[in-house]
Amino acid sequence: MIRIVPVLKIGIILLCTGFVAGCAPKTQYTWGDYGPALYSLYSGDKDLDATALKLQKIIEKGEVKGTVPPGIYAEYGYILLSLGKSGEAITFFQKEKQLYPESTVFMDRMIAAAKIPTAKPSAQIDRPELLAAKDSSHDQTN
């Protein structure tokens, strides 16, 4: 029995870190329904407005305590960009960059891409073949 106890303690920590329902984990950031929002998106939910709304809620809660997680402003900005709202998107890419300077290179690329009126929402890398291995069977069909 004594040997079991430490295993169980680790288990509880793991479960709580695992964000299981019924468990209120202490997290450094306010994640809200981020996981479920992405899950919905990948389950074929094409309603980007709904996704935007979910991300917006996370941002609102996070801003109260200054705990908006890394990537959330950017994710929101990207959804806005996909909805054609490039001006607003740029605002959120800038927020991401300001709050998390680690994102500077990526956010600068996305801000530049967002400013081009007809560009697809992508980083528009000049030479994609450099990034792939020897296999270059991908066609860039634009």
Add this chain to the structure above:
Amino acid sequence: MIKPIKPISAFAGLFLLAGCANKAPPADYTALKLENPHSILVVPAVNRSTEVTAPNYYLTTIPVPIVERGYYVFPINMVKRVLEDDGLSDADLVFQGDPTRLGEMFGADAILYVTIERWDARYLVISTTVTVDFSYVLKSGKTGETLWKNQVHLEYTPQTASAGNPIADLVVMAVQAALTKASPDYTPLAITANATAINTPDHGLLPGPRNPQYKAGQ
């Protein structure tokens, strides 16, 4: 917090979680400490499982534990879509490609490649076992060097209809749903597996720069 009123039911679920956190000797953290990455780019997972929906669902579970460990993680969905738009939708190709190009493209200190080895439920006569198995490789975005590796294998065999325990109930629901649904959801188990892989002492990721336990210049 799990309610202390029901210690046995809470733990029952755990016992049936036959888990292997890495049983190898403690990891060598020399490279990771030297490189000291602040930001991690997680690329879409390579899929070796039989479930085609696994990589997308897996992706929804990975950012939180790494961020909470103390690293900046690039926006998961945005990265996935940007890679797709730039002709890099094939996870296997990205896995074999040069990490330093990704490091340059995103300004990422390190790239995390996850391979889903297992993501399935096996239906036996009297019981069902859900299995997830992930292997992780973290490579430097500057040099391409491997900084950290881990693997976690988790099997879950629900024994009771409801143990009154959240994770048991979630997995039982997932398993039951799997019998009728095309795309089984093992994300609760994936969440636990990731937490094990990232937080277990001697094998997990070292606390990152944004973690109060981070040791700079170690």
